[in-house]
Amino acid sequence: MHTMEYQLKQNQMIKYQLEHRGITDKRVLDAFMKVPRHEFVDPFFRNVAYDDNPLSIGEGQTISQPYVVAFMTESLDIKPSEKILEVGTGSGFQAAILAHLSNSVHTIETIDVLHHKAKRNLESQGLDHVNTALGDGKEGLKSEAPFDKIIVTAATKDVPTPLLEQLKIGGQLIIPLDSHLNQELTLITKKENQTYTREPLLNCRFVRLL
Numbered sequence: 001m002h003t004m005e006y007q008l009k010q011n012q013m014i015k016y017q018l019e020h021r022g023i024t025d026k027r028v029l030d031a032f033m034k035v036p037r038h039e040f041v042d043p044f045f046r047n048v049a050y051d052d053n054p055l056s057i058g059e060g061q062t063i064s065q066p067y068v069v070a071f072m073t074e075s076l077d078i079k080p081s082e083k084i085l086e087v088g089t090g091s092g093f094q095a096a097i098l099a100h101l102s103n104s105v106h107t108i109e110t111i112d113v114l115h116h117k118a119k120r121n122l123e124s125q126g127l128d129h130v131n132t133a134l135g136d137g138k139e140g141l142k143s144e145a146p147f148d149k150i151i152v153t154a155a156t157k158d159v160p161t162p163l164l165e166q167l168k169i170g171g172q173l174i175i176p177l178d179s180h181l182n183q184e185l186t187l188i189t190k191k192e193n194q195t196y197t198r199e200p201l202l203n204c205r206f207v208r209l210l
Contacts, residue, residue, distance in 0.1 A: 001047055006038050009050035013037075017052050018070050025074045031100035032070060037063075040093040040121050057091045059111050061207055064153060068185075068202075069094055072151055072174050075187055075201060078102050082148035087137035087163065088209065092118030092130075094153055099127045106144050108133040137209065140166045147171060154209035155183045164190065176206040 014032050023029065038049035041063055045055045054062040073094075078084060078101040086095050089109035095118065098105045107130060109115040115134040122130050133141055137152070138160040145166035152163070152175035159175055167173055173188045185202040 001038075006036065006050075010037065013050040013052075013066055017067050021067055023067070023070045023074055025077075027101055028070055028074045028097075031073075031097045032066070034100055035093065035096045035125065037066065037093060039124065040091040040096070057114065057117075059114055061090055061111065061114060063091050063093050064206070069097060071202060072153075072185065073097055073101070075174055075185075076149045076151060076172055078149055083144070083146075085141055085144070085147040085150045085163075085166070086153065087140070087150065088153035089118040089132060090114060090153060092121040092132075094151065095130050095132070096122060096125055096127055098151070099130050102149075103129065105129070106131040106133065106141050106147075108135050108137050108141055110135065110137055138162065142166060149173070150175075152176070152209065153206065155206040156209040159188060160209075164188075164196065174201075 014029055038046040041049045041055050054065050057063050080103050082102050083104040084098050084102045086107040089095055089107040095105055095107040119132045140162040146168040147166055148168055148171050150163055150167055150173040155176040155178055157178045167190045169190055171190050175186055176183045177186045182203050183205060184200045187199045187201055189197045
């Protein structure tokens with residue numbers, strides 16, 4: 001597929017999958033325009049990289065549906081000066097979007113193969129300011145804490161305590177949480193005295209947090 005064909009599919013994705021579903025933050029939409037999603041999927045899937053669904057990236061993991069990535073990103077209302085942690089780098093697509101919104105993005109991946117793949121993908125896009133780490137995402141990244149915003153791209157029953165501890169007062173964390181028979185994308189805000197508010201936002205389906 002030629003560059004112009006990818007650009008056409010990218011434009012259609014932004015218009016019909018994002019804008020028509022209520023994504024209005026111009027900075028988020030601009031980030032999606034700047035990041036070529038087809039560069040973050042395996043060559044076999046490049047012709048469907050802009051389709052309205054998640055795709056396998058190997059190792060039992062997926063790159064999330066474009067709308068879900070946009071929804072999670074917009075929900076955090078990221079400012080350029082904020083320090084961001086992503087748990088679950090995958091192929092690096094979400095980190096690339098974040099890198100166009102924040103000057104300080106850190107992302108951690110537990111699977112070695114995906115960590116190195118994402119690092120290459122991000123470097124190929126000139127996003128050298130993204131700090132890619134290999135490790136247990138449930139433990140967060142204590143050496144870089146505290147964070148203004150944390151985004152978790154895999155589902156779990158409970159929010160890992162280290163992630164809550166590494167969040168600034170007033171900071172927010174978005175995570176898919178298991179809820180009965182489904183998963184709910186949940187926005188958590190850290191208050192004074194180590195208290196938290198939880199706001200369920202959207203039913204979703206993510207792979208499990210390893």
